[in-house]
Amino acid sequence: MRIDRGIFRGLESLRVAAPKPSTGGRPGDRRSRARGKGVDIADFRPYTPGDDLRLVDWNVFARLDAVLLKLFHEDRDLSIAIVIDASASMAFGTPRKIDHAGELAASLAFLALRARERVRVIVAGPTPLRAKGDQLGALAPIMNLLDRTEASGVADLATALAREAEAGRADHAVLLTDLLVEPDARELALRRLAAASRRPVLLHVLGDTELTPDLEDGVLIDSETGEEVPVRGGRAAEATYRTELARWREQIEARCRELGIIYSPAFTTVPARMLVADELRRRQITEAARGGGR
Amino acid sequence: MTFAHPWALALAALCAPVVLAYLHKLHRERRTIASVILSRALRDERPASRRSRARLRHKLSLALVLAALAAALIALVGPRASSGRARRIVVVMDRSASMGTSDRLARAVDAVRDVADRAGDGDEVALIAAGGDPEVVTAPTRAHGDVVAAAEAVAQRGAEGDNRFDELAFHLADGLCRDSELGSIVVVSDGAGLAVPPTRCAVRGVSVGKPAENFGITGLSVRPLDSLGMYDVHVAVSSSATTDKKVEVTLTADGELVDVIALDVPLGGDAERTVRVTIDRGKTLVASLPGGDANPLDDRAEVELTEGGPVSVLLVTTRKASLVGEALKLHHRVELEVAAPDKLPAHAFDLIVLEDAPVGALPPGKHVVAFAVSPGNDAPIQLASDAAERKITRWDFDAPWFRYVDLKDVIVTKAKLVAGGKPIVDGSAGPLAASARWGDRELFVTGFQLDATDLALRASFPNLVANLVEWAGPAQASPARGVLASSETHVDPKPLPGGTAESASPWSDASWLARLVVLLAIALLVVEQALYLRKGELR
Numbered sequence: 001m002r003i004d005r006g007i008f009r010g011l012e013s014l015r016v017a018a019p020k021p022s023t024g025g026r027p028g029d030r031r032s033r034a035r036g037k038g039v040d041i042a043d044f045r046p047y048t049p050g051d052d053l054r055l056v057d058w059n060v061f062a063r064l065d066a067v068l069l070k071l072f073h074e075d076r077d078l079s080i081a082i083v084i085d086a087s088a089s090m091a092f093g094t095p096r097k098i099d100h101a102g103e104l105a106a107s108l109a110f111l112a113l114r115a116r117e118r119v120r121v122i123v124a125g126p127t128p129l130r131a132k133g134d135q136l137g138a139l140a141p142i143m144n145l146l147d148r149t150e151a152s153g154v155a156d157l158a159t160a161l162a163r164e165a166e167a168g169r170a171d172h173a174v175l176l177t178d179l180l181v182e183p184d185a186r187e188l189a190l191r192r193l194a195a196a197s198r199r200p201v202l203l204h205v206l207g208d209t210e211l212t213p214d215l216e217d218g219v220l221i222d223s224e225t226g227e228e229v230p231v232r233g234g235r236a237a238e239a240t241y242r243t244e245l246a247r248w249r250e251q252i253e254a255r256c257r258e259l260g261i262i263y264s265p266a267f268t269t270v271p272a273r274m275l276v277a278d279e280l281r282r283r284q285i286t287e288a289a290r291g292g293g294r
Numbered sequence: 295m296t297f298a299h300p301w302a303l304a305l306a307a308l309c310a311p312v313v314l315a316y317l318h319k320l321h322r323e324r325r326t327i328a329s330v331i332l333s334r335a336l337r338d339e340r341p342a343s344r345r346s347r348a349r350l351r352h353k354l355s356l357a358l359v360l361a362a363l364a365a366a367l368i369a370l371v372g373p374r375a376s377s378g379r380a381r382r383i384v385v386v387m388d389r390s391a392s393m394g395t396s397d398r399l400a401r402a403v404d405a406v407r408d409v410a411d412r413a414g415d416g417d418e419v420a421l422i423a424a425g426g427d428p429e430v431v432t433a434p435t436r437a438h439g440d441v442v443a444a445a446e447a448v449a450q451r452g453a454e455g456d457n458r459f460d461e462l463a464f465h466l467a468d469g470l471c472r473d474s475e476l477g478s479i480v481v482v483s484d485g486a487g488l489a490v491p492p493t494r495c496a497v498r499g500v501s502v503g504k505p506a507e508n509f510g511i512t513g514l515s516v517r518p519l520d521s522l523g524m525y526d527v528h529v530a531v532s533s534s535a536t537t538d539k540k541v542e543v544t545l546t547a548d549g550e551l552v553d554v555i556a557l558d559v560p561l562g563g564d565a566e567r568t569v570r571v572t573i574d575r576g577k578t579l580v581a582s583l584p585g586g587d588a589n590p591l592d593d594r595a596e597v598e599l600t601e602g603g604p605v606s607v608l609l610v611t612t613r614k615a616s617l618v619g620e621a622l623k624l625h626h627r628v629e630l631e632v633a634a635p636d637k638l639p640a641h642a643f644d645l646i647v648l649e650d651a652p653v654g655a656l657p658p659g660k661h662v663v664a665f666a667v668s669p670g671n672d673a674p675i676q677l678a679s680d681a682a683e684r685k686i687t688r689w690d691f692d693a694p695w696f697r698y699v700d701l702k703d704v705i706v707t708k709a710k711l712v713a714g715g716k717p718i719v720d721g722s723a724g725p726l727a728a729s730a731r732w733g734d735r736e737l738f739v740t741g742f743q744l745d746a747t748d749l750a751l752r753a754s755f756p757n758l759v760a761n762l763v764e765w766a767g768p769a770q771a772s773p774a775r776g777v778l779a780s781s782e783t784h785v786d787p788k789p790l791p792g793g794t795a796e797s798a799s800p801w802s803d804a805s806w807l808a809r810l811v812v813l814l815a816i817a818l819l820v821v822e823q824a825l826y827l828r829k830g831e832l833r
Contacts, residue, residue: 220333223326230337237336241333
């Protein structure tokens with residue numbers, strides 16, 4: 001896929017949003033449910049011998065004559081898994097859906113790595129590929145992976161997401177796909193996405209080939225399955241298609257709501273940088289680097 | 295096979311994009327898309343046979359478009375079957391005054407060039423200029439460039455004359471055309487005033503010009519009323535305007551204003567008027583319009599007011615001093631010869647005046663005046679008895695001898711009555727003067743001698759003598775110059791045989807075959823469009 005390196009410009013003020021406490025195992029700057037060293041007071045408990053005297057709240061002792069110990073929220077890091085659908089259908093559109101998805105994935109990875117979050121990028125194609133890291137230096141191998149990726153064949157999204165879940169449930173799992181699969185495969189993929197993280201996100205990547213297709217008489221051939229569908233073009237066909245497209249998207253969105261998946265359209269008609277800065281921020285997938293997340 | 299416009303063959307390259315577009319369309323018929331999941335709702339449920347019919351329709355559409363393109367191409371290149379025998383085309387180029395309107399002559403040259411271009415190498419083209427005096431400008435030649443150059447020269451000389459001699463031009467063309475099978479006459483004209491006579495060779499018209507507003511002098515004639523410079527001037531003006539107009543015709547004589555005639559000219563019609571003016575003889579009378587219309591050639595006409603030629607007069611008398619003879623001598627046009635009644639000359643005279651009865655036959659002369667004598671035994675008017683009462687009671691005012699002659703109270707001392715002929719002067723006792731035809735002569739006989747009256751003492755006498763001279767040799771105004779036929783002033787283009795509205799386009803010279811092919815091309819495109827629309831309807 002071809003990724004514009006200029007996409008990172010202007011993203012310095014953003015980071016991946018974490019409205020829920022982190023479950024990460026390593027120290028970071030995201031509030032977690034764990035008690036320990038931190039900045040924000042989470043609770044108090046009676047002093048027991050052996051406790052660190054630095055944590056005793058001397059103001060309370062002076063007023064109440066009770067020795068209480070301050071408990072803090074411990075700041076942990078965030079983990080984010082980014083799964084890209086690299087099936088043949090993603091090679092269509094202008095710009096290509098796979099390129100658009102790659103730019104979105106690279107942007108999210110950049111935001112996470114810049115905040116030293118743990119990032120895993122999985123390319124779900126005929127042969128799944130992975131790259132991960134928790135430093136900004138890991139962006140290079142991730143970009144390398146994305147550069148080497150081309151859309152082809154059939155992607156088993158459900159399997160890729162299941163393996164990701166096995167590797168450890170991430171705080172965020174972002175699936176970038178056009179979801180142009182049969183309903184049962186789609187259902188399975190959405191279920192696995194919901195199970196793969198505590199905050200699953202579906203970035204629905206659709207291009208002009210789906211939104212405003214050129215409908216004329218002829219035989220349409222599926223790029224992944226080879227299935228042939230003879231169609232009749234014309235205005236009536238365009239109206240039918242628009243209805244079908246709306247119904248299909250409505251189904252996906254409704255199912256995402258049921259499964260707790262954040263659904264966000266990520267059409268190629270809107271540049272990736274604008275999506276990250278506006279649309280994803282509006283849906284609390286990204287946020288401003290200062291002030292949010294704690 | 296030859297082509298009128300071989301360059302048009304290059305347009306065959308247009309077939310390439312049409313075929314490419316078709317192949318592209320064909321390619322689009324089977325196309326791979328991301329997924330058919332969303333397109334299943336559009337599945338064409340028609341049986342395969344109907345789909346194949348649709349594909350056939352695509353092929354038919356291509357065939358129709360290519361056929362239309364080919365037909366248009368054929369029409370453009372203008373193919374001509376070579377019969378092996380050279381054709382002869384005689385171009386009759388109208389250069390009459392109406393062709394002086396705007397750029398009609400230039401367009402006529404374009405039309406001639408077009409004809410020359412379309413002629414095959416072996417074809418002969420001739421050029422005849424019509425309008426005014428027809429002339430063969432270029433004899434039949436294969437050097438078609440010479441014909442075009444000659445047409446340009448004709449145009450440069452400008453428009454002139456009218457179409458009254460067009461018949462001669464077409465007879466010339468018919469003669470040059472020679473063979474009705476291989477020859478043709480092409481007339482390039484605005485059609486104004488053009489009349490095409492029946493010809494052996496087919497005549498095809500190429501019309502030039504557009505409607506225009508024009509006024510022109512289409513009539514100017516002058517009739518002298520007397521020998522004293524009085525004239526009736528008749529002026530006619532034609533209009534090709536689309537509304538009624540008032541125009542003023544200015545009459546000048548050698549630059550001096552004579553009169554201004556206001557005329558109300560109806561739309562597309564004529565108006566005329568006769569005015570009586572006094573102008574010195576020998577001058578040139580000019581009638582002119584203000585101008586500013588489409589054609590300036592018909593805005594001015596002129597006529598020379600000639601004095602008339604000499605009039606030979608024979609006075610037959612025995613008198614040594616004749617009153618009439620002296621008066622005749624003083625008339626500037628009279629060449630007087632006096633002869634005794636028995637010594638009559640043999641040559642002809644314009645006027646023979648008899649004061650004494652001739653002996654023998656009179657010499658040839660169409661006008662004879664006899665004053666109180668018998669012109670001859672066989673004359674239709676003879677003198678009768680003496681008139682007892684000689685008071686003139688009536689005379690014919692319209693008779694040519696009595697214009698501005700007042701016979702009232704004229705004293706006649708001695709007179710005879712006249713018998714025969716038409717009485718011109720009546721006295722109390724009977725006719726005192728009469729006129730009649732006498733063979734090929736005109737005879738005027740009076741029953742009195744002029745010296746037996748007191749006419750010589752009156753102003754009427756020189757008028758009478760001048761009237762006699764005018765009667766014998768009327769002064770005629772020379773024909774007017776610049777007066778065109780009314781049809782030349784009505785400059786709106788008229789239909790020509792087999793003609794077209796305008797010659798500037800290459801289609802103007804299209805043969806019926808080319809026109810047919812163009813129609814076919816249009817029909818094919820219409821059919822193709824209908825198929826396309828039908829297909830759209832079925833969607």
